[in-house]
Structures are given as C-alpha cells and as structure tokens.
Amino acid sequence: MKQDRRQHSAETKAKAALEALRGMRTVNEIASEYGDHPNQVAQWKKQAVAGLSEVFSNGRARQEQAESDLRDRLYEEIGRLKFELDWLKKTGPCRLKQGAPWRNADIRRFRWGLVYLMAIINWFSRSVLVWRLSTTLETDFCVEALDEALGRHGAPAIFNSDQGSQFTSEAFTDRLLRQGVRISMDGRGRAFDNIFIERLWRTVKYEEIYLRDYESAPQARESLGAYFTFYNGERRHQALNNATPWQRHYAGSMS
Numbered sequence: 083m084k085q086d087r088r089q090h091s092a093e094t095k096a097k098a099a100l101e102a103l104r105g106m107r108t109v110n111e112i113a114s115e116y117g118d119h120p121n122q123v124a125q126w127k128k129q130a131v132a133g134l135s136e137v138f139s140n141g142r143a144r145q146e147q148a149e150s151d152l153r154d155r156l157y158e159e160i161g162r163l164k165f166e167l168d169w170l171k172k173t174g175p176c177r178l179k180q181g182a183p184w185r186n187a188d189i190r191r192f193r194w195g196l197v198y199l200m201a202i203i204n205w206f207s208r209s210v211l212v213w214r215l216s217t218t219l220e221t222d223f224c225v226e227a228l229d230e231a232l233g234r235h236g237a238p239a240i241f242n243s244d245q246g247s248q249f250t251s252e253a254f255t256d257r258l259l260r261q262g263v264r265i266s267m268d269g270r271g272r273a274f275d276n277i278f279i280e281r282l283w284r285t286v287k288y289e290e291i292y293l294r295d296y297e298s299a300p301q302a303r304e305s306l307g308a309y310f311t312f313y314n315g316e317r318r319h320q321a322l323n324n325a326t327p328w329q330r331h332y333a334g335s336m337s
Contacts, residue, residue, distance in 0.1 A: 090116065098123050099130035197299045199286075199306070200224055202231045205242075205278050208319055209327035210310050211235055215303050224248040228257055237261040285313075 090098075094116065101112050102123055109127075113120040200223060201213040212231045216223035241263050243249040249267070258265055290309040296302035314328045322330045 090118070095126045096130070099126040102127040103130065197302055200227055200248075201279070201282065202227055203279060203282060204235075204327075204331060207327045207331035208278065208282070208322065209314050209331045210282070213306070213310060215299060215306070217299060219248065221248045221251045221253055225251075225253050225257070228254060232257065232261065237263050240264045240266050242266040 098112055098116050098118075101107060102109055109120045109123050113123045116123070198216050198219060199213065200216070202211045203209065204211055211234070212227045214223045214227045237258075241258050243266075245267050248254060255265060286306075286309065290306065294302075294305050296305065315326055318324045318326055325333075
C-alpha cells in the first residue's frame with residue numbers, strides 16, 4: 083500500500099534545504115530526521131539553490147528603484163530651488179525695497195468641505211501678510227483680505243495669483259490697478275508659478291491642519307490664527323538663512 087507523502091511547512095523545507103547545503107550531514111540523515119525520502123530533500127536543496135539568484139536579483143531591483151525614486155526627488159527639488167533663485171535674481175539683491183515685494187494669493191478648502199482658507203504672502207520674506215476663512219467662495223472675503231494687506235503693508239510692485247474667479251473679478255483687480263500694481267496670474271499647467279504659496283499650504287497642512295482635525299469653523303479660525311503668529315514670528319526657515327519671516331520682512335523694509 084502506497085504511503086501518503088508528509089506535508090511540510092515552508093519553514094521546515096527551508097531548514098532541511100539549508101542543512102543539505104551546509105553538507106554537515108548526508109541527505110539520508112536529513113531525510114530520516116524529517117521523515118521524508120532522500121529524493122525529496124535533494125529536491126528542496128535544488129529549489130533553494132535555484133531561488134538564490136532570484137533573491138539577489140529582486141534585492142538589486144528594489145535598490146535600483148529606490149535610487150531612481152531618490153534621483154527623481156532630488157531633480158524635483160533642484161528644479162524648485164532653481165526657480166526660486168531665478169526669481170530672487172530678478173528682484174535684485176537680498177534687500178526688500180519699498181513697494182517691491184511680490185504678493186501671492188490662493189485659496190484652499192478643508193477636507194470637511196465648507197470652510198475655505200485664503201492667504202496673501204510676501205514672496206521675499208515668506209511672511210503671511212493676511213489670511214481669511216470663509217464658508218463660501220464669494221469674492222468679498224478675498225477683497226477684504228486685499229484691502230487689509232494694502233492698508234498695512236503698502237502697494238506691491240507686482241501681485242501674483244491663480245486665475246480663480248475671486249482674483250480675476252473687477253472688484254479685486256480694480257483695487258490693484260488703482261494703486262499702479264502690475265497683475266500677474268499663473269499660466270495653465272505651470273505648477274511652479276505658484277510654488278511659494280503651495281509650499282506654505284504644505285507646511286500648514288502637515289504642521290497644523292492634519293494635527294488638529296478641526297470640528298468647526300471657529301475652532302479652525304482660532305487655531306490657524308495661533309499658527310500663523312508662530313509661523314511669522316518664531317518658525318525659522320532654512321531658505322531665509324534660519325531667520326523668521328518677520329525678521330526678513332522688517333529687515334528688508336528698512337534696507
């Protein structure tokens with residue numbers, strides 16, 4: 083009567099194959115210990131040897147993929163830094179002349195959907211000049227923020243924004259044109275045109291919004307107010323030679 087073949091786990095097969103590869107005992111001795119035929123142990127050894135090349139090739143493939151991903155991230159960062167450098171060269175040396183800073187405006191929506199965050203920043207110092215929350219996408223809250231920025235910080239030489247309806251509206255653009263401000267808008271598909279405000283949103287999300295998970299608009303307004311105070315006055319930026327945005331902003335204004 084034919085005897086049923088024993089079922090072994092993958093771990094047991096690997097141990098038997100490893101012993102056979104070491105050669106310290108014969109295949110017959112190993113087979114006797116594991117209760118199987120010597121031919122079966124020989125087959126496990128053969129499979130182990132055949133699989134070694136695949137293990138090493140997969141490891142190299144993973145290493146090559148990791149290196150490729152790292153190169154992509156480095157090239158992306160190089161592109162961003164070059165873009166920033168080009169803009170800083172256009173605005174002259176590291177001094178902020180009166181009326182010269184670019185302002186950048188954008189809107190972001192929270193994940194729970196009904197509250198929108200808008201900010202105007204100074205490109206040179208990275209400072210958040212004003213910000214607003216709104217439960218609608220009407221133009222009014224953007225115009226109010228612009229009026230505050232112009233009143234507190236004066237008119238910039240250029241104002242940059244995306245092509246959202248709030249920023250292309252007559253109420254918004256007229257205020258800039260009346261003060262002789264040149265209006266710049268991001269081109270379609272030009273991801274780097276708005277890179278400074280996008281970096282701000284990334285920072286705010288990871289350092290504030292994702293950690294707080296606001297449950298209401300008042301809670302969001304209070305917490306964001308505290309964060310932007312910290313961001314402008316205490317958070318140091320490597321790109322600003324470890325200065326805070328307000329330090330760079332006011333030092334430039336006095337130059």
